[in-house]
Amino acid sequence: MRISELSEHTGVPIATIKYYLREGLVPEGARTSATQATYDRTHLERIRVIRALIAAGVSIAGARKVIAALDDPPDSGHDLLGAAHAAVTPPLDDGLDVAEAERLVAGLGWRPGLCDREVLGGVARSLDALRGSGFTVPDEVMAAYLDALRAIARAEIAGIPTESPEAAVRYVVLGSVLVEPLLLALRRVAEQIASAERFGASEAKE
Amino acid sequence: MRISELSEHTGVPIATIKYYLREGLVPEGARTSATQATYDRTHLERIRVIRALIAAGVSIAGARKVIAALDDPPDSGHDLLGAAHAAVTPPLDDGLDVAEAERLVAGLGWRPGLCDREVLGGVARSLDALRGSGFTVPDEVMAAYLDALRAIARAEIAGIPTESPEAAVRYVVLGSVLVEPLLLALRRVAEQIASAERFGASEAKE
DNA sequence: CTCCTTCGATAGTGGTGCTATCTATATTGG
DNA sequence: CCAATATAGATAGCACCACTATCGAAGGAG
Numbered sequence: 001m002r003i004s005e006l007s008e009h010t011g012v013p014i015a016t017i018k019y020y021l022r023e024g025l026v027p028e029g030a031r032t033s034a035t036q037a038t039y040d041r042t043h044l045e046r047i048r049v050i051r052a053l054i055a056a057g058v059s060i061a062g063a064r065k066v067i068a069a070l071d072d073p074p075d076s077g078h079d080l081l082g083a084a085h086a087a088v089t090p091p092l093d094d095g096l097d098v099a100e101a102e103r104l105v106a107g108l109g110w111r112p113g114l115c116d117r118e119v120l121g122g123v124a125r126s127l128d129a130l131r132g133s134g135f136t137v138p139d140e141v142m143a144a145y146l147d148a149l150r151a152i153a154r155a156e157i158a159g160i161p162t163e164s165p166e167a168a169v170r171y172v173v174l175g176s177v178l179v180e181p182l183l184l185a186l187r188r189v190a191e192q193i194a195s196a197e198r199f200g201a202s203e204a205k206e
Numbered sequence: 207m208r209i210s211e212l213s214e215h216t217g218v219p220i221a222t223i224k225y226y227l228r229e230g231l232v233p234e235g236a237r238t239s240a241t242q243a244t245y246d247r248t249h250l251e252r253i254r255v256i257r258a259l260i261a262a263g264v265s266i267a268g269a270r271k272v273i274a275a276l277d278d279p280p281d282s283g284h285d286l287l288g289a290a291h292a293a294v295t296p297p298l299d300d301g302l303d304v305a306e307a308e309r310l311v312a313g314l315g316w317r318p319g320l321c322d323r324e325v326l327g328g329v330a331r332s333l334d335a336l337r338g339s340g341f342t343v344p345d346e347v348m349a350a351y352l353d354a355l356r357a358i359a360r361a362e363i364a365g366i367p368t369e370s371p372e373a374a375v376r377y378v379v380l381g382s383v384l385v386e387p388l389l390l391a392l393r394r395v396a397e398q399i400a401s402a403e404r405f406g407a408s409e410a411k412e
Numbered sequence: 413c414t415c416c417t418t419c420g421a422t423a424g425t426g427g428t429g430c431t432a433t434c435t436a437t438a439t440t441g442g
Numbered sequence: 443c444c445a446a447t448a449t450a451g452a453t454a455g456c457a458c459c460a461c462t463a464t465c466g467a468a469g470g471a472g
Contacts, residue, residue, distance in 0.1 A: 002448080002449080003448090003449070003450090004448075004449085013430085013431075014449090015430075015431050015432070016429085016430060016431080018450085018451085019429075019430060019431085021450095021451095022451090022452095023429095031450095032438095033437080033438060033439090033449090033450095034436085034437060034438075034449095034450075035436075035437045035438050035439095035448085035449050035450045035451085036437090036438060036439075036448085036449060036450075037449080037450075045340060048338055048339050048340060049339045049340070051335075051338060051339070052335045052336065052338050052339030052341070053339075054429090055331075055335040055338075056335060057263070059428080059429090060428075060429070076405060077401060077404075077405050078398070078401045078402060078405045081397060081398060081401050082398065085394050085397075085398070089394070105392070105395050105396075105399075108392070108395055108396050108399055109399050109403070110395065110399060114398065114399050114402045115394075115395050115398035115399060115402070116398065119391070119394045119395055119398060120395060122387070122390075122391035122394060122395075123388065123391040123392060123395060125261075125387075125391070126387045126388035126391050127388065129257075129258045129261040129262060129384065129387070130258065130384055130385070130388065132254055132257060132258050132261075133254050133255045133257070133258030133259075133380060133384060134251060134254060134255070135258070135376070135377075135380045135381065135384055137381070137385065137388075138365040138367075140361060140364075140365060141361045141362055141365040143361075144357055144358055144360075144361030144362075145358060145361075145385075145388070145389060145392060146392065146396075147357065148354035148355070148357045148358045149354065149389065149392045149393050149395075149396040150396050150399075150400070151350055151353065151354045152350055152351060152354045152393060152396065153393060153396035153397045153399065153400040154350075154396075154400045155346060155347045155349075155350030155351075156347055156350075156397060156400070157397065157400040157401050157403075157404050158346075158404075159344045159346060159347040161344075170341070171341075174339060174341045175341065175343070176394070176397060178335065178336055178339060178341055179336070179343065179351075180390055180393075181328075181331075181332045181335070182329065182332035182333065182336065182343075182351070183351060183355065183389070183390075183393070184328075184386055184389075184390075185325070185328035185329040185331070185332050186311070186314070186329060186351060186352065186355045187355050187358060187359060187386075187389070188291050188295070188321075188325045188328060188382070189311050189314060189316065189321050189325055189326060189328075189329060189355075190311075190314050190352075190355045190356050190358065190359035190360075191287060191291075191359040191362060191363065191382060192284070192287060192288065192291070192320065192321035192322065192325060193311075193314055193315050193316060193320050193321060193356075193359065194356070194359040194360045194362070194363040195283060195284045195287050195363050196284060196320045196321070197315070197363075198283075198363050198364075199282060199283050199284045208417080208418080209417090209418070209419090210417075210418085219461085219462075220418090221461075221462050221463070222460085222461060222462075224419085224420085224462095225460075225461060225462085228420090228421095238469095238470095239418095239419095239468080239469055239470080240418095240419075240467090240468060240469070241417085241418050241419045241420085241467075241468045241469050241470090242417085242418060242419080242468090242469065242470075243418080243419080260460090265459080265460090266459080266460070
C-alpha cells in the first residue's frame, strides 16, 4: 500500500500522515527504494487509532505515549493500566495536597500504594478546582459518584478479554482513554433524562 | 477593589484579567472616572469560576456561554441544564447517525425528545470514534456504564439545592461542567484499585 | 508637583496541529 | 525511452488559542 492509498482509506491527508511519521506516531513503511516505501494494515490501523485518540482530546505527545504502551506493554496487567493512565495524566505538581483525595477515595477501597500518585493527584486537582470556584458536591452525590465509578471499574476490569494478550492490552490501553468522552456524553444524556423525570417535561421537545 | 487587588486575590495577572474583560467573561467594574473602575466580590467570584472552567478544559468561548447561562438562566430547570450542556458540546455535524445512540440510551430511559439532539449527538460521535479505532465495548460493560450513569444523574438531579433559585442555577450549570474531570479522575483511581484487586497487586508500590 | 496606577488599544508570544512547497529520486503509462 | 506522476525528506508557513507586553493618555495619592 502506498501513502496515497493510506490517505484514501483513512481520509487523512498525505501531509498529515507525513507529519505523524515525523512525530513517530506511525512507524516507517518498508522501504523499496530511496524515495519509496510501502505500508500495510498495521499502518492503517495505527492511523485510525491516532485519529480516535485525537478525537478523544489526547494531544500528539499523549498519543505517542499511549501508542508506546500499546507497542511495548509492561508485563503485568496492572502496570499496563498505569502506563495508559500516565500517558494522559499531566504530571503531578508539588503544591497539591493529596490527603483529601486519599480520604475521599477510601470509599473506593483505596489503600496506600494501590494506585499511582499521578492518578490520585488528578482527583486532588479536580477537587481543588471545584473548591476554587466555590462549588461543593453534596455528600450524597459524591457517594453516588464513588459507587457508580467503582461499579464501572469493576465491570471494565472483569471485561478484559482473555483470548489473547494482545487483545487484553488493546482493551486496557484504549478502553481507559477512548471511553472517556463516551462516559461524559452518556452522563449528559442521563442528566437530561433524569431532569425531565423530575421536572415532568413530558411533552416532546424539538 | 482595584484591578490590582483583584489580581492579587485571584493570582491571575492583570493583563489576563483585562483580557477576560475584553472577551466579556468578566463584567466591567463601576467606573469612577475615565481611567478608573472599582470591582467587587462578584468580579472576584467570576474570575474564580472562569479559572475553574478553564482548568476543566473549557475554552474561552465555552466559558462565555456557561457564564451567560449563569447570568441569564432559562426559566425551567430542564432548559437550564440544556443551556449548560450546549455551552460545552460542539455543534452536531450532519453526517452523524444518531439512530445507534438512540438505541443505546434507551437503556437510560430515553424517549424521543427527552434530551437535546446535540447531547445525543455527543454519544453518537463517541461511538463513532470508538468504532473507527476498532475498539468495541463489551455488552456487559456498556450495561454497567448505563446503570452507573443513570445512578449518577439521578443523584445529581435529586441533589439540586432548594434553598434558593440562584443556588440551584449555580449547582446545575457548574456541576454539569466542572465535575467532569473529577469523574474521569475517580474512574482512573477506581480502575487501578479494581485492577489491583483482580491481579492481586497486594504489595505497596511507590 | 511628582510618582504611581489604571484604562484602552494594539501588537507580540509560545504552543499545537497541521498544511504547503521544494528538490531529488523513483515509478508508470504510452 | 520519455514524459507525467508519485514519493521521501526537509523546511517553512499557517491558523487558532490563551495569554502577555507595551504604550500613551488620564487620573488619583502624598
